[in-house]
Amino acid sequence: MCIGLPMRVVTGGDFFAECDRRGTIERVSLLLIGPQPAGTPVLVYLGTAVRVLGAEEARLIDDALDGVAAAIEGRPYDHLFADLIDREPELPDFLRVPSV
Structure with missing residues (x-):
């Protein structure tokens, strides 16, 4: 199983960025999401940023x-x-039956 980890871009170029996760810096591929400015949170799987995250x-x-x-x-x-306590479970949008 692979778990995506939130990381924050420290410095970046067109194809790679140095990203921080709790004080550990790692070189991350930006090929899937493109160049990102410093401070941008990204979701990283196996050394590749797959999505830009909101804070x-x-x-x-x-x-x-x-x-x-x-x-x-x-x-x-x-x-x-x-955020999950005392809340009813919700299906993601793509699993919901469209209302008529």
Whole structure:
């Protein structure tokens, strides 16, 4: 299984960028999303940026990943899924039946 990680562009060129994830810098391919300015959050799979993220979406992904790690380690994690607590599950748009 491959997990996408939010990273932030530090410096970039046309094809590659140096991206930061919690203090670790990694060279990331930009071939799928094009050049991005410094500070842009991107979703990275196996060294390739696959999508530009908004700041809030990047935070939610980080919270979810931290929540999974906390659950594995037996630490409290509910606060990391605050956006899901007391909410009815929703289907993504592409799985919803169109209303007539």
